Amino acid sequence: MSTRLEGQLVDLAGRLDVADERLVDDILSRLDAPVASLRGLRAARFESRGRRRLAVVGIVAAAALAVVFVLPSPRRTVAHWFGIGSVRIEGPPITLPPPASAPASTGESTPAPTSAPISAQTSPQTSPQTSAPSTTASIAPPVTFPSSLDLGDAVASAEATSRTGLPTPLASTLGAPTGIYVVSPPESGQIVVVYPPAANLPVSPVAGVGALLSTLPGTVEEGLFGKMLGEGTTVDTLTLTTASGAVVDAIWVAGEPHEYFFIDRNDQPVRDTLRLATHTLVWEVDGVTYRLEADISRAAAVDIAQSVLPG
Amino acid sequence: MTRSSAAAADSGPTDEPALVRRAQAGDRAAFGAIVRAHQAAALRLATIICGDSTEAYDIVQDSFVKAFHALPRMRSTESLRPWMMRIVANQSKNARRSRARRDARVERQIRMRVDDAPTTDDVVLTTVAAEQLVDAVGRLSADDRHVIACRYFAGLNEAETASALGVARGTVKSRTARALARLRTELGDEFEQGDAR
Numbered sequence: 001m002s003t004r005l006e007g008q009l010v011d012l013a014g015r016l017d018v019a020d021e022r023l024v025d026d027i028l029s030r031l032d033a034p035v036a037s038l039r040g041l042r043a044a045r046f047e048s049r050g051r052r053r054l055a056v057v058g059i060v061a062a063a064a065l066a067v068v069f070v071l072p073s074p075r076r077t078v079a080h081w082f083g084i085g086s087v088r089i090e091g092p093p094i095t096l097p098p099p100a101s102a103p104a105s106t107g108e109s110t111p112a113p114t115s116a117p118i119s120a121q122t123s124p125q126t127s128p129q130t131s132a133p134s135t136t137a138s139i140a141p142p143v144t145f146p147s148s149l150d151l152g153d154a155v156a157s158a159e160a161t162s163r164t165g166l167p168t169p170l171a172s173t174l175g176a177p178t179g180i181y182v183v184s185p186p187e188s189g190q191i192v193v194v195y196p197p198a199a200n201l202p203v204s205p206v207a208g209v210g211a212l213l214s215t216l217p218g219t220v221e222e223g224l225f226g227k228m229l230g231e232g233t234t235v236d237t238l239t240l241t242t243a244s245g246a247v248v249d250a251i252w253v254a255g256e257p258h259e260y261f262f263i264d265r266n267d268q269p270v271r272d273t274l275r276l277a278t279h280t281l282v283w284e285v286d287g288v289t290y291r292l293e294a295d296i297s298r299a300a301a302v303d304i305a306q307s308v309l310p311g
Numbered sequence: 312m313t314r315s316s317a318a319a320a321d322s323g324p325t326d327e328p329a330l331v332r333r334a335q336a337g338d339r340a341a342f343g344a345i346v347r348a349h350q351a352a353a354l355r356l357a358t359i360i361c362g363d364s365t366e367a368y369d370i371v372q373d374s375f376v377k378a379f380h381a382l383p384r385m386r387s388t389e390s391l392r393p394w395m396m397r398i399v400a401n402q403s404k405n406a407r408r409s410r411a412r413r414d415a416r417v418e419r420q421i422r423m424r425v426d427d428a429p430t431t432d433d434v435v436l437t438t439v440a441a442e443q444l445v446d447a448v449g450r451l452s453a454d455d456r457h458v459i460a461c462r463y464f465a466g467l468n469e470a471e472t473a474s475a476l477g478v479a480r481g482t483v484k485s486r487t488a489r490a491l492a493r494l495r496t497e498l499g500d501e502f503e504q505g506d507a508r
Contacts, residue, residue, distance in 0.1 A: 003491070005494060009444070009459065012444050012445060012448075012463075013355050013466075024346045024347055027343075028346075031339060031342070031376060239377065239381050245389060246397065246477065247381045247398055247401070
């Protein structure tokens with residue numbers, strides 16, 4: 001049975017100024033923007049925002065939840081939400097910082113890939129409902145990787161999590177990882193899990209490595225991402241679906257990307273290296289960015305990512 | 312639209328399953344009809360969760376674009392409305408969380424109409440009372456505010472709210488009771504008995 005307060009809440013709902021005839025048109029116009037053209041999507045979004053702001057002129061009352069005026073932070077002028085998860089679009093030009101002050105070997109020493117064969121893949125036969133493996137998953141025998149990977153010493157998954165505060169990303173479709181590492185940037189560390197080549201995972205441009213699966217504290221801006229990836233790479237957006245039906249946004253980078261920027265939790269862009277310089281899928285869950293680097297098809301990458309997603 | 316009918320008016324077209332099938336096949340017109348049916352609830356939900364009417368517009372726009380692309384993967388057993396509201400709720404929470412990291416001290420506004428004629432409903436709020444109530448809702452914990460947003464601002468029932476927020480139905484019930492108790496404590500008995508006409 002409804003109480004008087006519940007009735008008042010419903011009444012308040014009716015008082016909110018939400019009607020806007022432009023919304024449907026704005027949405028439909030964005031549906032027609034070519035997905036491959038992020039610039040087109042961005043333009044559509046900005047255009048609709050502009051029209052919306054004009055429409056606000058008729059507002060008759062305002063109730064401020066918090067009325068404290070400050071100058072916008074620099075980051076606010078850099079990018080707006082692209083629309084999905086943490087993925088944001090490129091804004092006005094900004095001055096990027098020099099390479100992160102993290103250990104020099106983390107960034108610049110990754111070798112240019114040799115010819116990176118793009119192998120046709122059979123998607124792993126795994127449904128999105130597959131639960132992620134326990135963080136106590138067994139580790140394959142130690143393997144020495146090229147020093148260019150700059151992974152340091154392997155750690156246990158629990159230690160990786162305790163050191164970084166990040167979940168250790170484990171993919172049920174990839175079997176036992178070769179090793180788990182904590183690397184920088186950022187200073188607080190990111191976790192990199194190395195998977196060996198397998199029947200459904202060809203060797204990457206780095207011998208002995210099939211895939212790298214990482215978690216890092218921060219978000220990725222598609223605009224910054226696209227600027228740094230180099231020629232011959234393409235960037236596309238897509239969505240993943242968790243077992244419970246929640247939708248997670250992702251970015252698929254095809255080609256030979258080398259470097260990119262992510263936005264750390266202090267809202268600062270940080271230069272980072274894609275160690276395998278091969279196809280990369282990036283997605284975010286609860287403020288943690290996940291990154292899968294492997295020489296596999298987009299569909300196969302999506303299957304792997306979905307096996308990592310929470311239920 | 313009268314206030315008391317706000318939640319009911321966007322409960323979805325009667326031919327929604329057919330519209331969903333057409334939209335899943337890429338029919339823009341069908342998806343437009345779906346947007347029209349659910350936009351008001353989506354905007355109210357996003358407004359209360361993110362705390363800003365203008366930002367809510369962007370969130371809802373993004374949510375529907377996202378929903379269009381995800382629609383082919385929607386399970387046939389799932390109801391469109393809570394599925395849609397789950398996307399809106401997640402987008403709103405992400406936006407609020409991200410904003411909190413970036414600019415915690417920025418003006419947020421919730422716009423309200425003041426020109427609605429009173430209805431026969433005896434719980435109509437005065438403008439002052441409405442502002443007090445929206446302020447109090449804004450001060451609820453995130454979990455409590457999300458439940459209140461789904462139940463009273465998007466017109467979802469308990470089961471739909473549970474689905475939209477990804478929590479158990481019992482959790483919705485307990486959070487609702489807790490949130491209402493906090494609102495009563497904060498606003499006082501005089502609010503319910505006096506300020507509301």
